[in-house]
Every structure is written in structure tokens, then in C-alpha cells.
Amino acid sequence: MLQPPVMTIALLATREATASTLYGLYDLFSSAGRDWEIVMHGRPGRALLEPLIVSVDGQGYRAGNGAWIQPDAKLADCAALSAICIPDLMVAPDEPLSGHYDAEIEWLRARHAQGVLLAAACTGALIFAEAGLLDGRDATTHWAYCDTLAKRHPKVRVHAHRALVATGEGERILMAGGGTSWLDLALFLVARLVGTEEAMHLARLYLIDWHREGQRPYAALTTSRQVEDAVIAKAQVWAAQHYDTPTPVCTMMQLSGLTERSFKRRFKLATGMTPMEYVHTLRLEEAKQYLETTDEPVEAIAERVGYADASFFRRLFGRRVGLTPSQYRRRFRSMRLAMQ
Incomplete structure (x- = not known):
């Protein structure tokens, strides 16, 4: 043949x-x-x-x-x-x-x-x-x-x-x-x-x-990009430290001294995200760390990162990460533990 x-x-x-x-x-x-x-x-x-x-x-x-x-x-x-x-x-x-x-x-x-x-x-x-x-x-x-x-x-x-x-x-x-x-x-x-x-x-x-x-x-949702707009960069620094507060976007806007419309426009131009999308990415990245390194219940982690509604957190996490919080924990916590 x-x-x-x-x-x-x-x-x-x-x-x-x-x-x-x-x-x-x-x-x-x-x-x-x-x-x-x-x-x-x-x-x-x-x-x-x-x-x-x-x-x-x-x-x-x-x-x-x-x-x-x-x-x-x-x-x-x-x-x-x-x-x-x-x-x-x-x-x-x-x-x-x-x-x-x-x-x-x-x-x-x-x-x-x-x-x-x-x-x-x-x-x-x-x-x-x-x-x-x-x-x-x-x-x-x-x-x-x-x-x-x-x-x-x-x-x-x-x-x-x-x-x-x-x-x-x-x-x-x-x-x-x-x-x-x-x-x-x-x-x-x-x-x-x-x-x-x-x-x-x-x-x-x-x-x-x-x-x-x-x-x-596997993706990191946030970016470490430096922005040229000093006002927006200041807002980013504040958000990184206070993302878990109840109304972070309102506070960022107040700190900027800009009108709501100008702040949102300049933030999107500088970062590629709306202010709320940016806050969500910060919160979800922090939630990933808690899921990988602790045994805390998902509800407690949701509250830790700024979400009073755990069901909303689960839906958002699944949509942005591609796995549910529990699925993410099973995959990446076991991986982390195996390497320790």
C-alpha cells in the first residue's frame, strides 16, 4: 500500500x-x-x-x-x-x-x-x-x-x-x-x-x-497602564485603595473636580473603560486573590470587595472571568496549594 x-x-x-x-x-x-x-x-x-x-x-x-x-x-x-x-x-x-x-x-x-x-x-x-x-x-x-x-x-x-x-x-x-x-x-x-x-x-x-x-x-482583568491624564491617574490611585466603598465612582468624580460628563469622558479616553467598569475589574481581581488564598465563603468575599448582593457578584464574575467563583476556586486554589 x-x-x-x-x-x-x-x-x-x-x-x-x-x-x-x-x-x-x-x-x-x-x-x-x-x-x-x-x-x-x-x-x-x-x-x-x-x-x-x-x-x-x-x-x-x-x-x-x-x-x-x-x-x-x-x-x-x-x-x-x-x-x-x-x-x-x-x-x-x-x-x-x-x-x-x-x-x-x-x-x-x-x-x-x-x-x-x-x-x-x-x-x-x-x-x-x-x-x-x-x-x-x-x-x-x-x-x-x-x-x-x-x-x-x-x-x-x-x-x-x-x-x-x-x-x-x-x-x-x-x-x-x-x-x-x-x-x-x-x-x-x-x-x-x-x-x-x-x-x-x-x-x-x-x-x-x-x-x-x-x-x-487566566487573564488579569486590570491593566497597569500609566495614563497621561494626571486627574484620571489620581482617580485610579484612589480607586485602587478604596474600590470596596459603596459609591467609588461618585467619590472619584468629586476628587477630580470635573463635571460628571467630563469625568466619565476623560476616564474612558484614558483607560478604555468606564469608571464603573474599572471599579469592577479592581474588585474582581481582588476577589480572585481571596478565592485562591482563603477558604472564605463566596458571600463573604463578595462583601469584602464591595458587593452587598452576592448573586450579582456571582453573575458578574462568571460573565467577566468565564468561570463561577466556585469553579475558579477549585481550579486555581488547588493549583496554588500544589505549588506551596
Whole structure:
């Protein structure tokens, strides 16, 4: 029986690529078809995917964390590819990227036009956006970079809560959210290219648990952004210390000396949130800490952070975090205790 050819996946290595994701993807793709047979029958199976680390010039370099990365080839030398995958980028959310990846972008556009499947882990999706490949399409990236992606590229429909997005014609552009959701992306790619059964083999071998709830439970709801408006910055400092008071927005407005309309307009302009949304984020972040570190009842925690109505707190927490307070406690308190 004639066996199908091994499919090549190019892993695009930029100077900002993190070695852990790059080589983690390399290991997982290399394992497809090979390692299940080793475990079950004592001999390696036939590899089904060939990962190839590629860069603009093919030269080795030090990654941001000091690890040495040695590409296998340069972009111009790549033969037929089944897929291209971009690892995450070690860049700050506000770091400008325009003009920084011109060669990579030209290559990605050409390969996309040829029908190659494109995928990006975490902040790697920012390159897709710079290439214009996400205009008018759904997208996701690390939760801390979603605001940046949405502001820089208003034509992109950013889904901050989703850990995995498939978009575009034929769903040929795939993106994962933050952190270890690159594992979801890798399994999804294996399922698309090789088959669901092999993806399940890898999930069992590597003990991979799908991020079913998305990335919202892991996200920090507040931002530490410094604002240029001194009046609003003063209000933020006060809110951080008095978020649990009964009428924090009214007090912030009084301290600002502004009219209600001017205060709310300037606050939204400076922070991207209404004053009440900002207070809610402060309260919910504090509630997360209590849920992770104490055994206090949910009702007591709600009152601690400023909510007299525990049922309202539960609904708000579930809507903003993606888990109920009890579900959040079960997941993250046990995780914290296991690491102590």
C-alpha cells in the first residue's frame, strides 16, 4: 500500500521567538506517527510530519532568553509546505512592529495565496495582523495583547476570551491565545493535517488538557497602564485603595473636580473603560486573590470587595472571568496549594 508523503511544517523563527514554544512545537510535530508506536509496540512508527525551522537568512542566533536557535533553512530555500506556524514573540504590548517583519510578511502573503495553512501561537498572530491577513476576520492572541491588536488593527474582530480561532477562507488561518494554548494549536494542526486519531495519541502521550474555558480564567482583568491624564491617574490611585466603598465612582468624580460628563469622558479616553467598569475589574481581581488564598465563603468575599448582593457578584464574575467563583476556586486554589 502506497503511503502518503510526509508533510512539512515550517516553524518561522524570528529574533523575538521564544525557544520553549519553538522547540515545543518542533517536538510535538516530530512525535506524530512515531512515538505512539514506541510506547505501544516498542518500535518507532513512521513520522507523519517534518518540522523545519526557517528564518529570513537561515543564520543561528540567541533568542530573547539567551537560548541558541539554529534554523534549518532560510525562507527562499523552502520547498513545498503543508503549513507554516509562528511561535510567540517576546515583545512588549506597545512595541511598534511596523516595518520590522517585511520579509516574513511578504513570504507569508505569498504562501497564503498558494493555499498553505497558516498558524500562529500567542503573540505570533501580531505578524498576521501586520500582514493584513486578519482584516475583516476573527482573531485571538495572548489576553494581554488583545487590546493592542484591536487598536492597531480596527478591521480585525478580536476575541480575547478564546484560546483557539480558525478563520478565513477554508479556515486556513489558525491562532492560539496565550501561554500553553500553543498545545491546543499543535493538536488542532495535527488533526487537520494527519487526522483526529493521531492528535488524540499525542494528547494522551503528552498529557495535554484542552483549554475548554478559553483564556479568560487566566487573564488579569486590570491593566497597569500609566495614563497621561494626571486627574484620571489620581482617580485610579484612589480607586485602587478604596474600590470596596459603596459609591467609588461618585467619590472619584468629586476628587477630580470635573463635571460628571467630563469625568466619565476623560476616564474612558484614558483607560478604555468606564469608571464603573474599572471599579469592577479592581474588585474582581481582588476577589480572585481571596478565592485562591482563603477558604472564605463566596458571600463573604463578595462583601469584602464591595458587593452587598452576592448573586450579582456571582453573575458578574462568571460573565467577566468565564468561570463561577466556585469553579475558579477549585481550579486555581488547588493549583496554588500544589505549588506551596
